[in-house]
Amino acid sequence: MSVGEICNRIVIVTNRATRLDEAARLMREHHVGSVVVVDETAAGNRPAGVVTDRDIVIETVATGVNPATVTVEEIMAPDLVVARESDDVLDSLTKMRAKGIRRMPVVDGGGVLVGILTLDDLLGILAEQVDGMVKAIAQEQAREARTRK
Numbered sequence: 001m002s003v004g005e006i007c008n009r010i011v012i013v014t015n016r017a018t019r020l021d022e023a024a025r026l027m028r029e030h031h032v033g034s035v036v037v038v039d040e041t042a043a044g045n046r047p048a049g050v051v052t053d054r055d056i057v058i059e060t061v062a063t064g065v066n067p068a069t070v071t072v073e074e075i076m077a078p079d080l081v082v083a084r085e086s087d088d089v090l091d092s093l094t095k096m097r098a099k100g101i102r103r104m105p106v107v108d109g110g111g112v113l114v115g116i117l118t119l120d121d122l123l124g125i126l127a128e129q130v131d132g133m134v135k136a137i138a139q140e141q142a143r144e145a146r147t148r149k
Helices: 020-030 053-059 089-099 119-148
Strands: 034-041 044-052 103-107 113-118
Touching (some): 020 034, 020 053, 044 053, 044 103, 044 113, 089 103, 089 119, 113 119
Antiparallel strands (some): 034 044
16 A cells, blocks of 8 residues: 555645744644645645644743744754655555654655655554454354354
C-alpha cells in the first residue's frame, strides 16, 4: 500500500512568517495538532517544516516566551522529513520511527505538498489489517471445527 492511498489530503498550511499564536489559532480552528510550513512556488506549496502544538508549548509557553513574538520559522525543525506519494506505508512507518516523528508531509514527484501522513493514520490502517487477519483466522478455525465433527 502506498502513502498516497492513505494520507490525509486536507493539510493546514502556513508560511514561515506566521506568528506562533496565529499558528495555534489555526490548529484550534481546524482541530489539528500541527501545521505544515510551506514555501509558495509557481508549481505549488513546497513543505519547509512542521510545527506542532507541542513545539509551541515546549519552545515558548513553557519557557515564558510570548508566542506572539516568535514565528513558526524560528521553531520548526531544520531537517524536514517527507514521504512521497508512491512510498510504501511500512517503509514510511520505519522512517518515522527512526526519526522520532509522528507527522510527515507527503509530496508528489515534483516536491509539491499533497497530504500529510500521521502516526494515527498508520495505526488506524494497521489496526484494520490486524483485525482482518484475526477474523480470517477465526473463520478458518470455525471451518475446521465444522469439518471435524
